[in-house]
Amino acid sequence: FILGYLKQLLPKRPDLKLIITSATIDVEKFADHFDGAPIVSVSGRTYPVEIQYAPLAEQKDSVFDDDAQTEAVLSALKEIEQLDRERSGPGDVLIFFSSEKEIRETALAIRKQRFKDVEVLPLYARLRQADQVKIFQPHRGRRIILATNIAETSLTVPGIRYVVDTGLARISRYSVQNKIQRLPIEPVSQASARQRAGRCGRVAEGVCIRLYSEQDFNARPEFTDPEIKRTNLAAVILQMLFLKLGDIAAFPFVDPPENKAVNDGYKLLFELGAIDERQQLTDIGRTMARLPVEPRFARMLIAAAKSDCLNEIAIIVSALSIQDPRDTPADKRQAAREKHAVFDHPDSDFLSLFKLWNDFEVKRQELSHSQLRKHCSRNFLSYTRMREWRETHRQLLSLCHQLRLTTNKSEGNYRDIHTALLVGSLNQIGSRSEGAEFLGSRNRKFRLLPVSSLAAKPPRWIVSGTLFETTQAYSSAAAKIEPEWIEGVAGHLVRRAWSEPHWSKKRQRVMAYEKVTLYGLVIIERRQVPYGDIDPTVCRELFIRQALVDQQLQVDLPFFKHNARLRKTLEKQEEKLRKQAVFSDERRIEDFYEARLPDWIIDRASLLRWYGKEVRREPDLLKMHLEDLLPSESSDALQREFPDRTTLHNNPLDVKYQFKPGADADGATIDVPAPLIQQLSRKDLDWAIPGQVRERSIQLLKTLPKALRKQLIPLPDFVDRAIGDLDPALQEEDLLTILCEQARRIKGVQISPEQITVAEIPEFLKVKIKVIDKSGKVLDSDSDLEELQQRLVKDERVSSAIRKESQASRHPLEVSGMTDWALDQLPEQVEVGEQLKLQRYPALVDETDSVAVHLLADPLLAASQTRRGMVRLFRLRTRQQSTDLLKQFVAQQRAWGLKLPPFLAGKDVAEAFVFAVYCENFQLRDSFPRERDAFEQRLLDNKAGLFELAAQLTAVLDKLIARHFDLVRQLKLPVYKGSHVGTDVGSQLDELLAEGFLYCVPFQWLREYPRYLQAIEYRLERAQGQLERDSQLSAEIQQHWQRLQRLERTECETLNAFVEDRDTLSQIRWMIEEFRVSLFAQQLRTRIPASAKRLARLWEIAVGGAG
Incomplete structure (x- = not known):
């Protein structure tokens, strides 16, 4: 830099003479640089030096396999001993090494060889002053000096006759890529090798033994790279900007630096705030340029003045600007460490230096000059470097005062001191990654030196004073910091990235997670920040x-x-x-x-x-x-498909929808008043929510056996055809019946409703019923209507609600005390109620001496009551005939005597007999007269046949009694007691002759009773040798009989059981009896065709999927 400045100055100053002297420079290059300046060679007083080459690879019989260099040095010393014997006496030896470590190891190896009259002395820059001066003291015998390249140019060692050159040196080089000062061991240049050889030709002829080959020497660069190519250029650029020396690219350097080195210098200056984005000097930069320290240290001083801690930082910067004043002799390392530990600060090596300064200042005031030296010696401190430290500090503080950087009056705090250090060390922070290793900027890894007070317990974050690299990267001094401090001083350098912007309910604004990095090092990983100003x-x-x-x-x-x-x-x-x-x-x-x-x-x-x-x-x-x-x-379309209210039996009912898969209430729920529940049927619910019909149909068909389902695919298309243009009148049928009918009509596929499993469709497609009382309180709920009705038929809350509703909705038809037809008409059903529309079924109720009209909720019960009421009304109109029939049957009971079975004994049976005669005579099993004229006509047409019909029924009962008497005796035989046949026959008789059978069994089937009992006799006869066959036939009957019993129990428990065709159901009941005859007594023939297939067809017609 100085040579470049002088190059510009010389044309302006003709009177200025410039003389450059050096023993190692490229004189031709310098002469050309200064426009062909003359070269004057002045030879010093030197003696010839013999050069010998002893490459390490050529050493034989090595005993130091792990250290060929040490072996080569020992071999060279033995060679020197041989040369001494040929000369006039022993001469001193200077051996060049690249590091202190090599010097210590080689010194130990030489001492082990026990050379005669040999003194071994180390020489390197960090060696204590007292040890360095030993090389100048008189001595006897041979002196072997082991030195680094400090003995190459920095000082002249007297009395050297021999030089051993390893050809290596540790050369400081700044890495632009890693931003770190490296200290690699490299081969020295030819100029340096000649300089080393010249050290043994000062007092007499000398010998230089080079531990490398001549070819290696000739291949080396002629001169050592100039320092400007091996150092950070920030200081040079700063001075050039301050002195306004123009563009660095045009500056006349002897060896112009590379562009990347120049750019790196500018980047460091921008990092320190010395220049702006346009590479123009800032006020901070101008102040820095006037401070004769590294730009980093100058920036620390300026920041310290602002943070009111200049006193502390001036002391620390002064220490960093000189060689460490703490000595650590190789042979007293532990003792030195113990003495130095007194000054250790647990969190900061910088404050350790500050403590050392304070201690020295106290001792300087207390002790005499000689005592202070002894104090330094005892504590392994270099007195010379301590004085140098004080002098550097004095000069720095004086310059700071001149620049109006004010010192603090009170002691600076930890954060302010280290924040000021951070300002100049933003490229030298580290975060502990694994173990004792730190991750620095640009993915650089480094460690703390073992002598650091932080080494035993490394903190999470540190700032380093200086990073250097030998075999690996180290921090020379470090201190614990917090990452937030970094962000505060590196705002112009950090990079911020934001992720996951989101609305914060707590802050009521949009927040995001901010990630802050400095040169790739994550300072803040995930911090919530307002996002408004960002985006x-x-x-x-x-x-x-x-x-x-x-x-x-x-x-x-x-x-x-x-x-x-x-x-x-x-x-x-x-x-x-x-x-x-x-x-x-x-x-x-x-x-x-x-x-x-x-x-x-x-x-x-x-x-x-x-x-x-x-x-x-x-x-x-x-x-x-x-x-x-x-x-x-x-x-409106949505309301049609998914109404908020659906009309069932003229009652608009609320529908609620929930989309909660897995919940009980998922899907549609209809609120049904308790009095209305028994009026509902499955078909009412099938069409209540039109928007569900299509999807429910698809899901129902999916439950079919695979063989049937395949014939209907694709199911959605079939369903669209099946229900798409469905006649509204067909909606009187339930969905299962329609799907089965449409499968037959469209696809020709025969499907029984029983083959469709309603329970398997998704819950949300099952319409739920919520039964409520008048106040809206929920009494019960379910998606299975029949099960719900069964539970509620015995529920007193529901019964009470029905009674209250009936009382509040009394109809003009409801009369009592009728002994003759007193109605204009008896309708099949009426609608009652104002707010709640209920379907009620008028029933003519038998009250013994009269009849009444009641409105019932169930049509079946109404029909049963009306049948009895009609019989009573016809009896009241034919009182004499009724009385005579009753007397005749009582007389017949006495005539039967001992044969009279229990099921035909008693006055109640006489009443049942008269009921059966009247019911059959006036044709009340199939229909009722519902108008006055129809009643009168039926009375007129049929009253004459009462006694004839009574005689026919009496004859049937007479046969029945005879056969029953014989069967009872036969079943008492031991062979039948407890047997399957006996049990099955007993059950059949109990069902045929159950209490009140004369009320229930139509006359056409009562006529067949004797034949049924005769068929039983045949069965008993044949069963003796065919028990297994009988059991098989019985099982075939039982599957139908049990199914019928289940359905009849449902009818008894539910006022409105689900039965599609009750006439067909009656047919099934008597076809089962005829089926028995066909299986067990074929010779008797059947009254109607009966088979398993015929029964199956009747079941399909009668009950759909029930049972």
Whole structure:
């Protein structure tokens, strides 16, 4: 740099003479640089030096396999001993090494060889002053000096006759890539090798033994790289900018530096704040240029003045600017460490230096000059370097005062001191990664030196004074810091990245996670920060979407509450479709707010500021209306498909929808008043929610056996055809029946409702019933209507509700005390009630001496009661015939005597007999007269046949008694007691002759009773040798009989059991008896064709999927 400056100055100063002297420079290059300046060679007084080459690879019989260099040195010393014997006496030896470690190891090896009259002395820069001066003291015998390249140019060692040159040196080089001062061991240049050889030709002829080959020597560079190519150029660039020496690219360097080195210098100056983005000097840079220390240290001083800790930083910077004043002799390393540990600060090597300074200053005041030297010696401190430290500090502090950098009056705190250090060391921070290793900027890894006070317990974050690299990277001094301090002083260098912007309900603004890095080192990993200033556009989007649309905004504003209510209404509509955002489409809501909110509204605070002003002018500001949210689909269409109210038996009932998969209430639920529950049938629910019919049909068909299901695929297409154009009249049928019928008609596939498993369809497709009382209290609920009806038929709460509803809804038809037909008409059903429309079935009820008209909830019960009531009314109109028939049957009972079975004994049976005669005579099994004229006509047409019919029934009972008497005796035989046949026959008789059978069994089947009992006799006869066959036939009968019993129990427990065709059900009951005859007594023949297939067809017609 100085030579370049002089190059520019010489043309302006003709009187200025420049003389450059050196023993190792490239004189030709220098002469050319200064426009062909003359070269004057002055030879010193030297003696010839013999050069010998002894490459390490050529050493033989090595005994130091792990250290060939040490072996080569020992071999060279033995060679020197041989040369001494040929000369006039022993001469001193200077051996060049590249490191202190090599010197210590070689010294130990030489001493082990026990050379005669030999003194071994080390010589290197960090060696204590007292040890360094030993090389100048008189001595006897041979002196072997082991030196680094300090003995090459820095000082002249007297009396050297021999030089051993390893050809290596540790040369300081700044790494532009890693931003670190490296100290690699490299082969020296030819000029340095000649300089080393010249050290043995000062007093006499000398010998230089080079431990490398001549070819190696000739291949080496002629001169050592100039320092400007091996150091950071920040200091040079700073001075050039300060002195206004122009563009560095045009500056006349003897050896111009590379562009990347120049750029690196500018980057460091920008890091320190010495220059701006345009590479112009800042005020800080001008101050730095006037401080004669490294730019980093100058920046620390300026920052310290601002942070009120200049006193401490001046002391620390002074220490860093000189060689470490603490001595650590190789042979007294532990003792030195113990003495130095007194000054250790647990968190900072810099404050350790500060403690050392304070201690020395106290001792300097207390002790004499000689005592102070002894104190330093005892504590392994270099007195010379301590004085150098003080002098450097004095000069720095004086310059700071001149630059008006004020010193602090009180002691600086830890944070301020280390923040000031950080300002100059932003490239030298580290975060502990694994073990004792630190990760620095640009993915650089380094360790603390063992002598650091932080080495035993490394902190998470440190700042380093100097990073250097030998075999690996080390920090010469370090201190614990917090990562937040870095961000505070490196704001112009850190890079910030933001992720996951989101609306914060707590802060009511958009926040994001910030990641802060410095030169690739993560300073802050994940910190929540406001995102408004970073990306207002995204903040606005998130504010609208999450705060307004998702309703996470915490405000008590009219528009917000209004819009929430509107959306709640529409969300209930969405539950019908089991889809979200169909009507309350978030995109539409976003568009609504987008169009009305100014661009700068990004959070709660900005909304409140704007809204408070605008709402005065427009009270309905930001209030949404239905048309703002509805898509093109018609709300009316949705209401038709998924009504909020459905009409069942002329009663509009509330329907509620929930989209909660897995929950009991998932799907549609109808609120049914308790008095109405028994009127409902499965077909009512099948069509209650039109929008579910298609999907329910598909799911029902999926439960079919695979062989049948395959014939209908694709199922959606089949369902669309099956129910798409369905005649509304067909909706009087249940869905299963229609699907089976349409499968037969469209596809020709025969399907029984029993093959469809309703229980397997998804729960949300099963319409739920919630039974409520008049106050709205839930009494029970279920998706299985029949099961619900069975539970509630015995529920007193439901019975009470029905009674109360009936009392409150009395109908004009309800009369009592009738002894003759007193009605204009007896309708099959009527509607009662005002608020609740109930279907009621008028029944003519037998009250013994008269009849009454009651309204019943169940049509079956109404028909049964009306049949008895009709019989009573006909008996009242034919009192004499009724009395005579009763007397005749009582007389017949006495005539039967001992043969009279229990099921035909008693007055009640006589009443049943008369009932059976009247019921059959006036044809009341199939229909009733419902008008006065029809009643009178039926009376007139049939009353004459009463006694003839009574005689026929008596004859049937006479045969029945005879056969029953014989069967009872036969079943008492031991062979039948406890047997399967005996048990089955006993059960059959119990069913045929159950109490009140004369009331229930139509006369046409009563006539067949004798034949049924005769068939039993045949069965008993044949069963003796065919028990297994009998058991098989019995099992075939039992599957039908048990099914019928289940259904009859349901009829008894439920007022309105699910039976599609009750006439067919009656046919099944008697076909089972005929089927018995066909299996066990074929010779008797059957009254009607009976078989298993015929029974199956009747079941399909009668009950669909029930049973």
